[in-house]
Amino acid sequence: MKVLAILYDGGKAAREEPRLLGTVENELGLREFLESRGHEFIVSSDKDGPDSFFEKHIVDAEVLITTPFHPGYLTADLVEKAKELKICITAGVGSDHIDLDAAVTKKIQVLEVSGSNVVSVAEHVVMSILLLVRNFVPAHEMIERGDWQVSEIARNAFDLEGKVVGTIGAGRIGYRVLQRLLPFDCKELLYYDYAPLPADAAKAVRARRVEDLKEFVSQCDLVTVNCPLHDGTRGLVNAELLKHFKKGAWLVNTARGAICDKDAVAAAVKSGQLNGYAGDVWNVQPAPKDHVWRQMKNPLGGGNGMTPHYSGTTLDAQARYAAGTKSILQNFFTGKEQEPGNVIVGLGKYETKAYGQH
Numbered sequence: 001m002k003v004l005a006i007l008y009d010g011g012k013a014a015r016e017e018p019r020l021l022g023t024v025e026n027e028l029g030l031r032e033f034l035e036s037r038g039h040e041f042i043v044s045s046d047k048d049g050p051d052s053f054f055e056k057h058i059v060d061a062e063v064l065i066t067t068p069f070h071p072g073y074l075t076a077d078l079v080e081k082a083k084e085l086k087i088c089i090t091a092g093v094g095s096d097h098i099d100l101d102a103a104v105t106k107k108i109q110v111l112e113v114s115g116s117n118v119v120s121v122a123e124h125v126v127m128s129i130l131l132l133v134r135n136f137v138p139a140h141e142m143i144e145r146g147d148w149q150v151s152e153i154a155r156n157a158f159d160l161e162g163k164v165v166g167t168i169g170a171g172r173i174g175y176r177v178l179q180r181l182l183p184f185d186c187k188e189l190l191y192y193d194y195a196p197l198p199a200d201a202a203k204a205v206r207a208r209r210v211e212d213l214k215e216f217v218s219q220c221d222l223v224t225v226n227c228p229l230h231d232g233t234r235g236l237v238n239a240e241l242l243k244h245f246k247k248g249a250w251l252v253n254t255a256r257g258a259i260c261d262k263d264a265v266a267a268a269v270k271s272g273q274l275n276g277y278a279g280d281v282w283n284v285q286p287a288p289k290d291h292v293w294r295q296m297k298n299p300l301g302g303g304n305g306m307t308p309h310y311s312g313t314t315l316d317a318q319a320r321y322a323a324g325t326k327s328i329l330q331n332f333f334t335g336k337e338q339e340p341g342n343v344i345v346g347l348g349k350y351e352t353k354a355y356g357q358h
């Protein structure tokens with residue numbers, strides 16, 4: 001079979017660090033596994049536009065492997081052209097870069113390595129919460145500049161203790177965030193999700209569900225976004241919803257950039273309606289050099305905790321999603337049943353409730 005993988009360029013780092021498995025150089029460690037079984041394996045980072053490697057080879061590839069970190073966008077148009085495609089595997093978690101409805105129609109299966117990086121992301125969320133609340137980034141920048149003016153930092157630094165924190169989405173990542181926040185003695189932990197947590201799981205993290213989104217955000221000092229991107233969440237955090245946030249709330253989004261309206265978030269940070277925004281996901285990746293989220297600042301010159309998309313691609317996570325990708329391939333080649341939790345789209349239907357209510 002022809003197996004096409006779109007991965008990110010690792011360059012010097014990947015040549016020096018073989019555990020950077022999710023790179024073009026290290027090919028998820030799959031080459032020998034695939035070639036020894038007689039499959040053709042082609043790998044590239046060149047993914048955008050009609051002349052790209054991706055668009056050239058998708059027409060007769062039978063297996064597509066992508067990652068959310070450098071997404072090969074499989075649009076409905078490309079699904080139409082991908083006449084031989086049988087399975088899309090996301091090496092990681094989050095398959096919104098695949099047109100899932102088109103995959104349902106064309107009976108192309110879509111699988112991801114569920115759970116492979118959920119701890120990695122939950123840790124990044126907790127770090128981002130702390131760096132915003134404690135005003136860490138401007139404090140560090142001050143030190144690098146050679147300055148020392150404690151009051152300039154302390155005037156916008158707080159404790160997480162006593163704050164109300166809420167997650168939009170309480171699935172694998174959202175729940176792990178709640179678990180990790182428990183020892184911080186927040187005033188309350190809230191969640192908003194159409195799928196309620198089992199009663200004992202909610203009790204274990206002392207989380208209260210709020211069913212109305214506006215009411216939910218109006219109660220939170222900090223909101224973290226941990227749901228997939230789909231039709232029901234694209235642009236969910238927009239100018240209208242931001243008006244219902246507490247003045248000076250913080251927002252952390254490591255789920256998908258397009259869940260938050262880019263310009264509305266930048267305007268809210270600039271005006272101080274949001275005291276800060278942090279995360280690692282962008283509406284287009286790689287993010288253009290002039291993307292407004294790179295430079296946005298609150299009125300006191302802080303409140304930006306943006307990084308490139310790497311929370312779910314720690315070396316620990318890469319080992320897990322590379323192994324998970326191999327096991328999905330093995331099941332596919334041998335006709336063995338896939339782990340049910342990994343199947344997003346089965347043959348002609350959604351197998352998960354996480355990508356909207358179908």
Ligand code: NAD
Binds near residue numbers: 094115118194226
């Ligand atoms: P999951 O499927 O375990 O949980 C998702 C939860 O979101 C579910 O409980 C679902 O009911 C809920 N949800 C869906 N639509 C919703 C809506 N409209 N409002 C409220 N809740 C909604 O998924 P997960 O493993 O927790 O991952 C969540 C997302 O995080 C992924 O889909 C991906 O986009 C993102 N992610 C990012 C990285 C990264 O590196 N930054 C890594 C992994 C995952």
